[in-house]
Amino acid sequence: MLKLKKFSQNKVLLNSKIMVGVGTAVLLVLGIILILQGFIDTKNYNDSIRQVIKERTGRDITIRGKVSITLLPMPMIYVPGIELRDAPSEKPAPALSIGLVSMKMSFASIFTDQPTITSVTIDQTVLE
Numbered sequence: 001m002l003k004l005k006k007f008s009q010n011k012v013l014l015n016s017k018i019m020v021g022v023g024t025a026v027l028l029v030l031g032i033i034l035i036l037q038g039f040i041d042t043k044n045y046n047d048s049i050r051q052v053i054k055e056r057t058g059r060d061i062t063i064r065g066k067v068s069i070t071l072l073p074m075p076m077i078y079v080p081g082i083e084l085r086d087a088p089s090e091k092p093a094p095a096l097s098i099g100l101v102s103m104k105m106s107f108a109s110i111f112t113d114q115p116t117i118t119s120v121t122i123d124q125t126v127l128e
Contacts (some may be wrong), residue, residue: 033071040110041078042067049079059095060085075110077103077117099124 046067053061064081079101083094102121109116 030072037069037071040069042069045069045077045115046079052083057084062094069110069112071107075105075107075116077105079103093128095128097124097126097128098122 016126046063049067050061050063062081062083062085063079064083065079067080070076070078070079071101080099082096082098084096084098084100085094100123103117104119106116106118
């Protein structure tokens, strides 16, 4: 009986050590992801967003804020302060003004030249 009791205590101790190891590994991975998010160069996203909109609409775009990326809980690109203007316009006001565009993307595509956008949310839109 003593051997069986000692065996089950060792098994519980081993299981708790495994759980602590798994928990530590998960926290380490989450910490690495949070640190990596600061090293993503969003300047390239800023320029490529301007280029794509210019090519597809023929209109000039201004991004007033800084493009930012978050990786957790899901990868998102935030583009604040977008103004779309008619190319040869004398109006000082933009034709379209957007407070914030939020884009969800697939995790694997973040580090590629062509991120895959899965959904887009547009907030505070003003159409002139």
